[in-house]
Amino acid sequence: MLARAADNIFWMARTVERAEHIARLMEVSMRSAMLPASGGNGGRLSDWETPLYMTGRVDDFFSRYEKVTEGRVLSYMILDKHNPSSIRSALGAARENARAVRHLLTSELWEILNRTWLDIADMTWNDVTRIGVPQHLEWVRFRSHLFRGALFGSQRRAEGFHIAGFGMAVERADNTARLLRAKWDSLQGDATVRAPDFYRAGVLLETLSAYKAYRETFSAQLEPRRIAELLIQRPDVPRSLAFCVREMDVMLRAMDPDSPLLGDLGALSRRLEGVQMVDLVRVGLHRFLDEIIAEVGRLSDRMRAHYLMVV
């Protein structure tokens, strides 16, 4: 397959996944913001500042707005044309990448991305509030599910498919790690009571479609340590890091059984398996997740340099 076309497919898949992630991030923010602030906030970021830090858009946001409000962050992260991290920008990039390789995609796959883009391209903030912000975010999530369904249900199992699968897994690993990192402190709850914040923990799990998985796996109360275990180590939870890394391995192996990247992937996988949650929680999850995020980024770069001729 043409290296440039493969790169288009890689980014098509990543940006759809990213749009879904931003939608989930907005959902978790909206629902957390409805909860009473635990323990006077203690210098933590507010629920509406978090998404700006997570996507690296703080400076840009404050160059345009004085204050962080729910409505501004939502419209900035959902519809803003000048914010490259907005859902609209991600879906636009997905569609542009797909357009460049539409001859390599099934017509279903192309039509889903094209229609999704046509639906959101001219949408105004008034349109979104008329539909309802939660309903709109749900729509974004469902369009992403539809895309994935068409990819798995119609695309030939050849290089293009495996590159899309790899791209999706890379993006998701990055997103889960960042979300867990950003929300970790807020799960610890009020230091004086030393009780975890059950509500925030529940919201986080639900946004990652992992609430049921938690209950089934542990059938116990929500505990930050177990939440971390679920989202980092459990290979059966589709948004966990272990799952994403395994998916990267499956896709890469199918594409090139002798890939020189498989060694690095194996090392990453063993690292996730071997870490002791008790230690991790004690010494701090942030550093560990930072390292994982960096390693996933390196793997993505190496994959692009090796197969997609990106220098």
Add this chain to the structure above:
Amino acid sequence: MAKAKPFDEMHGGGDIRHPYRHYGAWLHSIDVEELERRHQAADLLFRRLGITFNVYGSDGGVERLIPFDIVPRILSSDEWGIVSRGVIQRVTALNAFLDDVYNDQDILRAGIVPASLILTNAAFRPEMLGMRVPEGAYAHVAGVDVVRVDPETFYVLEDNARTPSGVSYMLENRQVMMRLFPDLFAQHSVAPVDHYPELLLDTLRGVAPRGVDDPCVVLLTPGQFNSAYFEHAFLAEQMGIDLVEGQDLFVDDATVYMRTTRGPKRVDVIYRRIDDDFLDPLAFNPTSMLGVPGLLAAYRLGRVSVCNAIGGGVADDKAVYTYMPDIIRFYTGQEPILKNVPTWQLSKPDDLAYVLEHLHELVVKEVHGSGGYGMLVGPAATKAEIEDFRVKIKAHPALFIAQPTLALSTCPTYVEGGIAPRHVDLRPFVLSGRKTVVVPGGLTRVAMCKGSLVVNSSQGGGTKDTWVLESAVREGGHAGTRG
């Protein structure tokens, strides 16, 4: 000269003409609301499928839909017989002409076409001299623009021998019509066109460099911001070949390779949709970012085939057009089947004087223009537009030609509020490789504005599906043998 009432493809002299007899009855039986519904459905289909083109120099919604008209243009098999034999004859002569001017130059020596017109032509490529291309094919894909003025008479307006576009609309229009009007296709025996991509691939494979059994064919596009990108992607998909940009190709040791996920892969045939000027920055326009450095050298050594051949533009030049009837006679020994529009060369003082006096009744075109840009339609122009053009012509007369305003035939067309006649042309796509073939049909372009004669999509023209009705026996297309 423009007559009071142009020939109508459906109504002709009054009664419904034979090819339209079933369709006409159906059209009269259906109400306007139903037509509007089908029209909307067609629009939605095109938009969802993303069948768009990009408009140069317009901002805002850069991707546009070409207006599609749901009323087909119908030709009987006899009418198509004239057109298909005519375009095959013409393209056969064009290929022979190109082979000649780049090799023996018999036609120049015989004084049929002035040598100066060819050798100093901007589209003439001296780099091609003395090179024998596979099968003697230069214009592998030619789009011949044909118009009709009465039941028997077809004129050729232009021979597009460089990188003609529009064939994807011919194919998609048919797909959409079959989805919208299955009942009509059941009633009519419409000759299929969907084997075009197969014929094209066959043509391209047939001109691969000698000794290559299983050639790797690619389509070279300027990229996704080109006006015809949809078509490039569509054809690549239909043929199952790679769609490449200049940056994906490189030349090493006079061999062209593409960059794949598994390293370099040799390329044998390039169906290019990039103009000569941009193909190779080492040989032509040095600032081109679209081309492949070293491509011309590899091509000249016969290590790769380029379709259409480099330098083919000299055959579809509007000044060379005037000589087409003689060119056809010279190479085929036959009388031209399709007529040429009488043309005034403004480089000639007598012609110039006549044209300047009659601007209000003539069509004036730039010799190197295309796409309906830089064109004056005298009868439809304002006084100011005519005077503007007069200044331009006087400054550089040799850059222009003029033709009488033909009374292009009209075809019933769905417009707001019902059915009305609109002017049409027809672009059949002729393929030349081991043989010269044309699929039965082509792209019918329609001027959507009342009275307008400009059908180009860049100027607001629309398209129609073109039906060639089959006589009793189905045939796969008319083939002629190259000689």
